[in-house]
Amino acid sequence: MAEKKDGAALLTKKAKPRKSRDADCCSVNFLKCVLHIFNVVFLFAGIGVLAVGAWTVASRHRYVSLLPTPTYAAIAYLLILAGALGVPLAALGCCGLKTENRTSLLCYTYFLLISFILELGAGGLAYYYEVAVEPELRAELNNTFLGNYALDTTVTEAVDRMQAEFKCCGAVRPSDWRYSAWHEHDPRLLVPDSCCKTASSRCGVRDHPSNIHTHGCIRQFTNHIRDHLIILAAVGVGMSVIPIFGFLFSCVLYVKIKHVID
Template sequence: MTEKICLNFEFKQLLKLNSCLMVKGANRIDQCFLKAVGAGVIALSSIVIHRSSQYGDLFLKGILTLPILILIAGLIITLLGFFGCCGAMRENTCMLYTYAVIVSVLFICELALGILIALYPEKARDQIKDGMVEIFEKYGKDDQSLTRSIDTMQTDLQCCGVNNPEDWRSEFHHEIPNSCCIDKGDCNRNNPNEIYQKGCYEAIESSLKGVTMALGITAIVLGIIQMFL
């Protein structure tokens, strides 16, 4: 009888130990997953910010806001992974409870932010275009850094004006800049065949839309996955 009780006790202890090891192992896997995803989010955000920041003041009116928020979220996720990993390794209940609460809050924020980013290109279309018009109107005036940013953008993206080259004369009351020329050395700016015809708003949207949508989808998927971790 005593032997049976001892065996039963040892079996229960073995199950308990196995459960603990499984939970600790799962926690560590979860933390590694979070750190990996966090690194991915940081990389995607950095691509968007790098593509935008080279044009200086042109994007301070909103197009960088969401990628920066996602970059911050990626940093938080990565740090959170290390925090949870330390809690699991030290078996610190307080750290693990704190980790669980932060993950729950972060899940809600990521889901909302992901939906916002997915809708962002459509929602912010008019706002971004109006901001670009306002900035292009300052071309060639006191702010030389802004002028250089516009020239850099038109050269790199092979675009001219906000909507098309005619914006320079009709909207901005300015001659078409040399940065609109296909051949910068020899260009007749009155000849449509020698200047870029695509508007810079369309060029910017095409350049950033794919990565921005990827950020939105990543944030949504990450939020859903975290709900089950």
């Protein structure tokens, strides 16, 4: 009889007491309130990241065909994917908080981690590419101009748009056009019409400084891409901080729900 009492006492001693929902400063109710606020912040942050990614694709991708690697496009799509997770993830979080379902909270935690990785990856890649894009363009942009203009419709439209927008001519200098595949088809045209200060049909037969822009596009184009990459890097790295807080709070709540009583 004494042995049974000792065993029961030992089990009672080892068993962890279940706490009430408001037992301490980081109670279940407190964590649920914090995570509800976090969900609202995370939702709007996701919409912002999605908007930046979509803006990049919609208005800045007109020159992607001139870039030697798909890194710039990949950064934009990573941000779009990370931002698109905002709405379903916030809904999953609210559902898990309302029902206090630990499986939902676990899935919510994992997806917050994925969102963090996507945003940090996009920001880090943008930062890396911002440094690498200038030597890459110096090595390849002129070849793209001379080898693909008039042969590839997408490249042709991008080059014409660039020369008109940046008021430039050729990747390095206007005279480079004389060595292009495009020039061989019509040697009378010295530069594309988009090089002209006042664009008109076949205005490129004269390459005098009074008629055409005389500086190359590579410097302005490089600065244009680098400036936008800085924005993408700031958005990616900056927004990646937000999921960390949700991840930590949801982990704590996941553990605490198991040890509370109603």
